Amino acid sequence: MAxxxxEAHAELLRTFQSNSSDTTSVRSQLTKLKIALTEAGLLVPSFSVTTSAGGTSDGASRAQLPADVESLVMARDVLEVGALFSIRVKDINSFDRYMNLLKAFYNDFSSQLPPSTNHEPLxxxxxxxxLSSNAIASFHTALEALPSDLVQKSPYLQHPVNLERWLMEGxxxxxxxxxxxAPREEYKFFVDSLMGTIRHEIASCEEKAYDSLPLRDAAMLLFFDNAQDVMNFANERGWIINPTTQTVHFPNAAPDYSKTEIPKKSIIALNLQFAKELESIV
Incomplete structure (x- = not known):
């Protein structure tokens, strides 16, 4: 290892683990390290296959690690920091990219590398x-691909499993x-996102069930801790808040069928035509 x-790897870990870590500095270090890892062939490693010249007529093939174990662990550390940092700065697309790069380390090299403390949290x-993006089918597919004993014993995996069950139960x-x-601070980001989806589902039900609600009741139903959060949410949904009565009024989006004109003549003509066709068949 160069x-x-x-040195850059050690500096990144120190900066990221610092309580007052500078996001600009971490981002800059990650960029430089990813370039260096790419040049060293460590960003997307793969097994190399060699064939022995002796011993058999066609030679014996065997897989070899693309680099020494220490270099691969270092590369894995950098990608794990990148994934966790992406959550800290709320960059979901970046998180997805880092997790895709980590698949090779977690799947292909799992038996050759020492365990990572960040593996289960990630x-x-x-x-x-x-789960937060409502990709339930993909959630279950990913869950079924994991060892059942790991899922049962890991608090990092039980947390999303429990959330999915509670969502299905309502x-x-x-x-x-x-x-x-949440077992780690980064988990709160996705739970917050999940609560945002839940709030909008509850809000849709409220709009259909009520014309208005007391502000306090609306806050309770939507799991808000203060009135200001409700007011911000109400503005987002187009609700009207009466500051005097402290009441939330929902716009009535239900159609008024009493004012809908029924096309009587065309319906009668269609029925007569249908009767003639039935008579001709009989």
Missing amino acids: AHLK LGLSLLRL SYSKVWRAQKE
Whole structure:
């Protein structure tokens, strides 16, 4: 491993783990390290196959690691920091790209490399990412691909599993409490996103069920802690808030069928034509 890569890797870990980490500095270090890893052939590693000249007539093939274990672990560390950093700066597309790059390290080289402490947290975050985007089928496909014993014993994986079950049950209060029970700080980002989806689903039901609601009741139903959050959400949905009565009024989007004109003549003509066709068949 080149000395400059080793130093840059250590500096990235120090900066990222610092309580007052500078996002600009972390982003810059990640960019430089990804370029260096690409030049070293470590960003997207793959097994190389060699054939022995002796021993058999056609030679014996065997797979070899593309680099030494220490270099591969270093590359994996950089990509894991990149994935976690993407969540910190709320860049979901960047998170997806880092997770795609990490698949080779987690799948192809899992038996050759030492375990990573970030592996399970990142697996849980990738499940949460699918859940928060309502990709339920992909969520279950990804979950079924994981070892069942790992899913059962890992708190990082049980968290998204429980969230999915509570969503199916409609236990939205448990999803709300899960924000405070997240196993890592990064998990709260996706739980917040999930709560945003839930709030809009609840809001759609409220609009159909009520003409108005007290502001306090609306806040409770939508899992908001203060009135200002409700007011911001109401503006987003186009609701009207009466500051005097502290009431939320929902726009009535239901169609008024009493004012709908029924095309009587055309309906009668169609029925007569249909009767004639039936008579001709009989």
